[in-house]
Amino acid sequence: MSEAPRRGRADDATTSKPPIRDALVAAAFRLFVERGYEHTTVDDIVALAGVGRRSFFRYFPSKEDVVFPDHERCLAEMTAFLAHGGDADDPVARVCDAARLVLRMYAENTAFSVQRYRLTRRVPGLRAYELSVVWRYERALAGYLRDRFAGRPDGALRADVIAAAVVAAHNNALRSWLRADGEGDAAAQVDHALAHVKRTFGDGTGPRPAAAGGDERDDDVVVVVSRRGAPLWRVVQEIESTLGRD
Amino acid sequence: MSEAPRRGRADDATTSKPPIRDALVAAAFRLFVERGYEHTTVDDIVALAGVGRRSFFRYFPSKEDVVFPDHERCLAEMTAFLAHGGDADDPVARVCDAARLVLRMYAENTAFSVQRYRLTRRVPGLRAYELSVVWRYERALAGYLRDRFAGRPDGALRADVIAAAVVAAHNNALRSWLRADGEGDAAAQVDHALAHVKRTFGDGTGPRPAAAGGDERDDDVVVVVSRRGAPLWRVVQEIESTLGRD
Structure with a gap:
C-alpha cells in the first residue's frame, strides 16, 4: 500500500467527476512508473489519489482501463464521425480522417502517451488490452466501409482490407513518433502514411467541388x-x- | 470437479507426449462446451483427461493456451517458411503463401476449428488471446516484408500495410468459412481473398519463368x-x- 495520505472520501466522484478521474490516472501512472505496473494495486492508486476504492471502479472497470482512459471517448467520436458522413464522401478518405481522431487523442498529451507506450511495451497484459482496443477501431472503420461498399463485388473483403491497411499505416506513423519520444510532427507523419493508403486504395481526393468553367478536367x-x-x-x-x- | 475417472498418472507426459496433449485438448473442449469456458478449471480438465495437473502445465502455460494448441507450431512454420525464401520470390506472393499455412491448420480439423470459433466469440478473454496470436502472425509477415523492402522509400510503412492487408483478407475468408460451420471450400475462399491483396499490392505472379520463344509477352x-x-x-x-x- 502507498503511504500517500488519503485526501478525499469515497463519494467524491459524485460531485466532481473529471478531476477525480484525472487524479486517478495521474496517480496510477506515477505508481506504474515508480514501482511497475504489476506491483501496483487499485488500492495503491486510490490511496495516492485520495479517493475510495468504489470511485475507481466508477470510472474504470479494471486496472488495465486506467492505462487507456480516453479510448472509449475516442471510439465514440470515431463512430459518430463515420455515421455523419454522406454518400458523396470518398469512403477511403473518410476512414483516414476517422483514424486521425486517434492520433489527435495521442497528440493531446504527448508526455502521457510516450510514457504509456513504454509501459505497454513492457507489460504483456497491457499489450493484449491495447490490441483489443485497436481491433475495435478497426471494426468501426470496417463497418463503415462495409456499408459503403454494400452490394459491390467483394465489398466486405475490400472493407476489411482497407480498414486494416488504414490502421496499420496510422499505427506505423504513431509508433515511430512515440518511439522518438514524441519528437517531430506526428500529424505530418500520419498524413504521409495515410496518403500512402489513399494512393493504394482510392483516389483520396473526396468529392470534387464543381469547377468554374465546367468539368473539362x-x-x-x-x-x-x-x-x-x-x-x-x-x-x-x-x-x-x-x-x-x- | 469432473466425475470422470482418472486414467493416467502425473508423469505420463514424459513417456507419450502427443496423446496426452491431444487428450487434454479434447477434455478441455468437451468441458468448455458442456459447462462453459469460465466454469471449467484446469483441475476439471486434467481430471477428465486422466492426467495430473503438472502434465497440463507441461504442455500449456495457461487455460487460454489449450484453446489454441497449434498456433505456436504454425507460427514457427511460418517463420521458417519466410526465412527460406529467396530474393527472387515476389514478396507479396510469399506472405500470401505464408498466410495459407494458418488456413491449413484450421482446415486440418474443421469440427474443432468451428467449435473454437464459436467459443472464442463468446468469451472475451479468448477473443483477446486470439488477437494477440493474430498480431504475432502479422508481425512475422511484416518483419519479412520489412527486410525485403529495406532501403526502399517507405519500406517499413509498405511492409506493415501489406502484412495487415494479408491478415485481414485471410481472416475475412477464414471467418466466413467458420461462420458457415466449415461448409464450402476454405482454401478457394482464402485464395480468392489473397488474390485481391496481390492485385492491390503487387503483380503476384512471382518470378516469371523464361518463356520459350523469348519475352514478347x-x-x-x-x-x-x-x-x-x-x-x-x-x-x-x-x-x-x-x-x-x-
Missing part, C-alpha cells in the same frame, strides 16, 4: 502505355504520376 | 485510356481487365 483523357510484364504496382505508380496525384 | 504494350476524373481504383480495375489478370 474530369473529361480529360489520360493514356497510359505500359509493358504487359510490368508489375501492377509499377503501372499504378505510372498512372499516379501521369494523373499528377500524390 | 513481357514486351507487349498495353494502352489504357481513362477519364482523368475517374477514381484511381476504377482505373486499376480497368488495367487489370485489360491485362487479363484476375
Whole structure:
C-alpha cells in the first residue's frame, strides 16, 4: 500500500467527476512508473489519489482501463464521425480522417502517451488490452466501409482490407513518433502514411467541388502505355504520376 | 470437479507426449462446451483427461493456451517458411503463401476449428488471446516484408500495410468459412481473398519463368485510356481487365 495520505472520501466522484478521474490516472501512472505496473494495486492508486476504492471502479472497470482512459471517448467520436458522413464522401478518405481522431487523442498529451507506450511495451497484459482496443477501431472503420461498399463485388473483403491497411499505416506513423519520444510532427507523419493508403486504395481526393468553367478536367483523357510484364504496382505508380496525384 | 475417472498418472507426459496433449485438448473442449469456458478449471480438465495437473502445465502455460494448441507450431512454420525464401520470390506472393499455412491448420480439423470459433466469440478473454496470436502472425509477415523492402522509400510503412492487408483478407475468408460451420471450400475462399491483396499490392505472379520463344509477352504494350476524373481504383480495375489478370 502507498503511504500517500488519503485526501478525499469515497463519494467524491459524485460531485466532481473529471478531476477525480484525472487524479486517478495521474496517480496510477506515477505508481506504474515508480514501482511497475504489476506491483501496483487499485488500492495503491486510490490511496495516492485520495479517493475510495468504489470511485475507481466508477470510472474504470479494471486496472488495465486506467492505462487507456480516453479510448472509449475516442471510439465514440470515431463512430459518430463515420455515421455523419454522406454518400458523396470518398469512403477511403473518410476512414483516414476517422483514424486521425486517434492520433489527435495521442497528440493531446504527448508526455502521457510516450510514457504509456513504454509501459505497454513492457507489460504483456497491457499489450493484449491495447490490441483489443485497436481491433475495435478497426471494426468501426470496417463497418463503415462495409456499408459503403454494400452490394459491390467483394465489398466486405475490400472493407476489411482497407480498414486494416488504414490502421496499420496510422499505427506505423504513431509508433515511430512515440518511439522518438514524441519528437517531430506526428500529424505530418500520419498524413504521409495515410496518403500512402489513399494512393493504394482510392483516389483520396473526396468529392470534387464543381469547377468554374465546367468539368473539362474530369473529361480529360489520360493514356497510359505500359509493358504487359510490368508489375501492377509499377503501372499504378505510372498512372499516379501521369494523373499528377500524390 | 469432473466425475470422470482418472486414467493416467502425473508423469505420463514424459513417456507419450502427443496423446496426452491431444487428450487434454479434447477434455478441455468437451468441458468448455458442456459447462462453459469460465466454469471449467484446469483441475476439471486434467481430471477428465486422466492426467495430473503438472502434465497440463507441461504442455500449456495457461487455460487460454489449450484453446489454441497449434498456433505456436504454425507460427514457427511460418517463420521458417519466410526465412527460406529467396530474393527472387515476389514478396507479396510469399506472405500470401505464408498466410495459407494458418488456413491449413484450421482446415486440418474443421469440427474443432468451428467449435473454437464459436467459443472464442463468446468469451472475451479468448477473443483477446486470439488477437494477440493474430498480431504475432502479422508481425512475422511484416518483419519479412520489412527486410525485403529495406532501403526502399517507405519500406517499413509498405511492409506493415501489406502484412495487415494479408491478415485481414485471410481472416475475412477464414471467418466466413467458420461462420458457415466449415461448409464450402476454405482454401478457394482464402485464395480468392489473397488474390485481391496481390492485385492491390503487387503483380503476384512471382518470378516469371523464361518463356520459350523469348519475352514478347513481357514486351507487349498495353494502352489504357481513362477519364482523368475517374477514381484511381476504377482505373486499376480497368488495367487489370485489360491485362487479363484476375
